[in-house]
Amino acid sequence: MNSTAGGTSSRIGKSTRADFPILADEAHDKPIIYLDSAASSQKPRCVLEAMNNYYETINANVHRGAYELAAQATEAMETARAETARFVNAYSANEIVFTKNVTEAFNLVARSWGGANLGPGDAVVITEMEHHANIVPWQMLAAEKGFEIRWISVTADGQLDLSNLDRLLDGAKLLGVTAMSNVLGTLNPIRRLADAAHNSGALILVDAAQYVPHLPCDVQALGADFLGFTGHKMCGPTGVGVLWARAELLEAMPPFMGGGEMILDVRKDGFTPNHIPHKFEAGTPPIAEIVGLGAAVRYLDGLGMERVREHEVSLTAYALRTLQERYGDDLAVHGPAEPACRGGVLSMSFRDIHPHDLSQVLDDRGVCVRAGHHCAKPLMRHLGLAATTRASLYVYNDTSDVDALADAIGAAGDFFAA
Amino acid sequence: MPSVLRAIFSPHELAVYGSKFVAGLEDLYREIILDHYRNPRNRGELEVPPAVQAVGFNPLCGDEIVVYLEVRDGVIVDLSTGGQGCSISQSSASMMSTAVKGRTVLEARRLVRAFKHMMSIHGSGIGGSGDDLDEDEPADDSQNGVKLGDLEALRGVVKFPVRIKCATLSWNTLVDALEQAFD
Structure with a gap:
């Protein structure tokens, strides 16, 4: 048996x-x-060892020092970024923004993209099966900006009710949807939803927190515009998540948090933001955790x-x-x-x-x-x-x-x- | 010895406090608790008014307790509870109802204090701060001679910290109801 x-x-x-x-x-x-x-x-042991090895052998701040250790730490972090990009078939490594978790990734999209693009008369469509991380950031922004939140409902057998999808998407600027429900296990038809959103002139944001750890994920094949996932649900450490977004979207978006790392220049009369993805990575990142996420990606790749x-x-x-x-x-x-x-x-x-x-x-x-x-x-x-x-x-x-x-x-x- | 203790505490701390944390299901689900869960006392609704009604929520698990309370001449002449929740929250509500019904408001308030003291880590002698106590309650206060009787069966809940709010939900709701009764 x-x-x-x-x-x-x-x-x-x-x-x-x-x-x-x-x-x-x-x-x-x-x-x-x-x-x-x-x-x-x-x-897995390999993730724990990667983080330990990082601290024991190459620990230094990244993208700063000219000395050998700093260069090695930077290379370790950027290697993890490239491996993560390949794992989800991103178009390029600079589309991988490291965040704290998916919650921060979606707050980043809401504050940066949403703050610049949403206002009265606009609409964001989300579903009844979303995690709070893909609900509350939109509610908080809607309270400030005055746009409408529309809901895709859930059928008795735990599927999205797509019978009135076109009407819900009419005039919407974003569709936010989970690729896999953390309560029901439902796998949603992301490609179909992406095509429907794009036909209506909307972008699609995908919550892949429960998807990337468990299924082969190809952001290009899914047709996604934004996609979030987190290290600690995929054999990696806590404290590191990922926002993937198409490069041209990230290029056009204003910075999220301000501070070190995210700038090219700071003057008394203003600042010039850094290139992507660093524009969205203010402050010292969780370097050891990013290295650990890289090891997790290699581990999952090894399993297939x-x-x-x-x-x-x-x-x-x-x-x-x-x-x-x-x-x-x-x-x-x-x-x-x-x-x-x-x-x-x-x-x-x-x-x-x-x-x-x-x-x-x-x-x-x-x-x-x-x-x-x-x-x-x-x-x-x-x-x-x-x-x-x-x-x-x-x-x-x-x-x-x-x-x-x-x-x-x-x-x-x-x-x-x- | 739970391994989390070995991971967090030094051997000396374990020698002092360790045994206080070892807990099994029988510490939590005492027979009298299961009896109140299966056969809840004073379940139902009272007419409002003359009774008052208070609702308490545990946002962590969605549990909900409704307390109906009728006070006449400083005495709790009737009390019933409704709502839904786990065995600990439901049995605690049932035991609370039998403990305070027919008592004076003053006696009920003393009982609330004594019960919440027992439900604090300090009150149960496990150590740490009694952060579930009322602000005006001296941290080193005992149960002040109040007899808890059957309610003592809930003492084991303290060994399961995530369940303490289940046990105190109906008591906090009772406090709300008492305040309403004197508005």
Whole structure:
């Protein structure tokens, strides 16, 4: 039974786990069944070593000193930028802007591009399944600039309702949409949405926080204009995210934050901004984290993103089947039913057991899941849910983790049975 | 010993505080708590007025508690609760209702203070600051001789810091209701 997941991608899963020190059995008092990678992934040894090596051998500030160490630090950071650009098939490395996370990436777009381009009479279209990071920056800007926010709704089976897309896009300047829902796992038709946006004269901003870590990502094939993703969900460190945008958009946009690094010249009567991408990277960047992200990209490249996706589709299928067989109608997994149309994010409701209580019993058995609204409250309200229990799968998970999850859910059912 | 403690604290600190942090499910889900969760007391609504109504939210998890309170001549003559939430928030609301119904407002306020003291890390003797205490509450105050009775069953919640707000939600909502009753 356990051979159903894995298959041709047998390198991924059980054997991948050995690359992650935190998942080693001897690291904890009880085995860690880590099923919260949609919140943050674990880090392989190569990423930790890359960051450590950076500090132990070439640490210095970048784009400043003339000495050898500074040159090496700069080269390490710019190599990571080039590797990240290649990983998502950017047109060039200078389209990769390093930010703190996706939230900062989208605030950058809202403040810089939105601040220069949006005003009364304009509209931004977003969807009900967005993470708060792709909602609140637009609400904050709309309160200042007076443009309209329009919403694409979500159908009962967890898909975007595109029946009135043309009307929503009519006169809009931007469509902001997640490539994969962090609650439902829904994979949205980004290419189709990009074409529709462009036909209406709008740009498209893609939240790829849950997409880049799990599927091959080609920003050119997607037809995106802006796309954000973050290091810590893709085997990299916290503290570094990426805004990718087409170079001509970045060239035309005003700077976001002002300070060091982002200028070519500063005079008493003003300043001249730096070239892209440095124009958007004010202050000393998180150099070690960027180097770590480069190592994460190499690690995922080594696994092969096609095989990562294959692994997750088969493991998701196994999980959906196992939970259905064991709990039937007592357990609902929200979102699309077909594994090939979704990511490995399983938002569950189990009997009338509150997600806090369910996750508490799971935690007692070493099973790490997320309980709550997943920073997507408009979607949760639409679904009529206060909270769900979310298990999410990644490269180090295999069928044994799913079995442990299913066992722990059963234990919670017994524990709270009247 | 949870490995996070080994990662954060020195061996000396662990020797002093370590055992206070070791917690199992049985510390959290005591039988009396599960009983109140499965068979909540004083559930329902009261007519407003004469009763007052206060609503409390836990923004982290979306839990919601409604407290209906009727005070006559300084005595809580009736109280009921509604809303939805986890076993800790629901059982705490049920236990709160049985503990304060029929008491004077003064006694209820004392009980609130004693309960919130128990729900602070300081009050439970685990160390650190009692940052869930009222501002006017001396940090070294004890439960002032107030008998908590069945409410003692909730003491184990302190070992699960993310759940403390679940346990205190109905009590904070009660405080809001008491203030409304005297507006």
